[in-house]
Amino acid sequence: MTKHRARLLMMIALSAASGLCAALATRAPLAEQRVGVWAPSVTIGGPSFNAQTLRMTVHASLGGSSLRLHLSNLRSSTPLRIGSVSIAYQANGATAVDGSLHRVTVAHAAHFTLAAGGEVFSDPLPMQVEAGQNLLVSLYLPAQTGASTWHSDAFDTSYLSDAGSGDRTADIDGGRYTRTSTSWYYLSGVDVLAANRHTIVAFGDSITDGYNTPKGAYARWPDDLAHRLADDRHPAAVVDAGLGGNRVLTDAPNIWQGFSAIKRFAHDALAVPGTNTVILLEGINDIGNDAGPNGKALTAQDLIGGYQNLIGQAHAAGIRIIGATMLPDRGAGYDSPSREAIRQACNQWIRSSGAFDGVIDFDQAMRDPAHPDTLLSRYDSGDHLHPNAAGMQAMANAIDLRLLTR
Structure with a gap:
């Protein structure tokens, strides 16, 4: 190799190294923000x-x-x-x-x-x-x-x-x-500073709250979802805003079951630091208690109107909202032909309306194929309404992570 060519190659290498160092020096640091965990x-x-x-x-x-x-x-x-x-x-x-x-x-x-x-x-x-x-x-x-x-x-x-x-x-x-x-x-709440992370709020009733799951096992479906996201190398905070007995449209008669979802949504979901996505799974308590607005019998359109209200609140705050279909409940004491018709109509609206920013079909994932109005026995905690730990994991597994990692 001639001295001229050797000098030329060295100059090219030094130039490339200098450019790389400059790029690294000017690259923006990872953005940190408050994230509710x-x-x-x-x-x-x-x-x-x-x-x-x-x-x-x-x-x-x-x-x-x-x-x-x-x-x-x-x-x-x-x-x-x-x-x-x-x-x-x-x-x-x-x-x-x-x-x-x-x-x-x-x-x-x-x-x-x-x-x-x-x-x-x-x-x-x-x-x-x-x-x-x-x-x-x-x-x-x-x-x-x-x-x-x-x-x-x-x-x-x-x-x-x-x-x-x-x-x-x-x-x-x-x-x-x-x-x-x-x-x-x-x-x-508890929040931390985290780089390039966000919070997903799982918003719902006792199914999201983890009813009938083992104490201290962290076996609720939001817990399992957080594990899946971490394993997929897309870690995100997942907070559980489930509340046993909660309803979309009306306050529950037991005060510890809280105000309606419409009333509590801004505080319990939208105000959590770092939230960019909410997963909504709620409505079965409205149906099971025939709890329509103003003391009237519930209709599917009433419940759909409640969903539209929550979608509007989320979008006004710049937050995505994913709709989840309601699980089957035959044998739980909530079911009747008229109530099942409301559940089916609302689930079909969730799937097909395009009103949500994405859909998770928990109903399809959890039902018995031979009896679609019934929770699959291996996922049933025993009351025919609330999933056991295996069912909670199946719910988390039914979520297409691409909905949450865009």
Whole structure:
């Protein structure tokens, strides 16, 4: 090789290397945004507490940094005094991982009062959380509270100290937490900073809430969906905004089953940080209770009108909404020929109207081919309405991930 050619090749190589370095130097950093990784729906009418500490288990669906809590007195009618808040990684039960406990502040204050109907974000914490990691959030309530803002059916375990036992938020050992509960109290979300990630909200009733799934197993279909997305190398936060007994059009008579989907949708779905997609699976409680608007008998057009309302709310917020067909329910006590006709008509509208930004056909995935109005026996938890853990996994498997990863 001549000296001239060698010099030329070296100049080309240096030029290419320089260009690569310049491109790397000018490439925009990965965008970070606030992403809700856990966000249960909250309702009215929980128990009251007095000078005791609540320690609640939170299961993060996605990892991130700079964690924040959302503390909520949204559904309570009296102010709430909060004496102290902490968060830690869970070791087991009510026991925290030693050295992981962080004090939580709001506007740099360690104790504060939440107004009736109020919610607040904590100050960000220098804390990293991993996908699937369990956290322990502890609240000390120094005075008698009114009825709490809560999520009744957590299908997870919370730990309570005795009334009058004082502030146990700094405890690493869980020994002073003498009672357990399967509800969450005064806590409506956890968010983190995450790069190029978003939140998917699974919005619905007890089927989405995980009724009849094993406690602490995280075997709800939204949990299984989060696992599928991670395995597909498209991790996203999936939060469960299911609420047992909830209806699309009307408030449930049991106050812990919440306001109608139309009323709670903006708070429980659209306001979750980082949300870009909602999956809607709801309506079977409207049908099963013949709960039309203004006390009238329900029609398919009534329920379709409710879906159109939710679609309009989502689109006005710039959020995609995926419609899911209602599962079969023969034998559950909800079924009758007229009610089945409404379910079929609404499912057909979901499939064919083009009103949603995509469709998930849970009905087709879960029904018995020989008896299409019946839940397949291997997916039935026993009440002919709610899927078991295998059924929840089948629901997650029925979702075309391309709907969620565009």
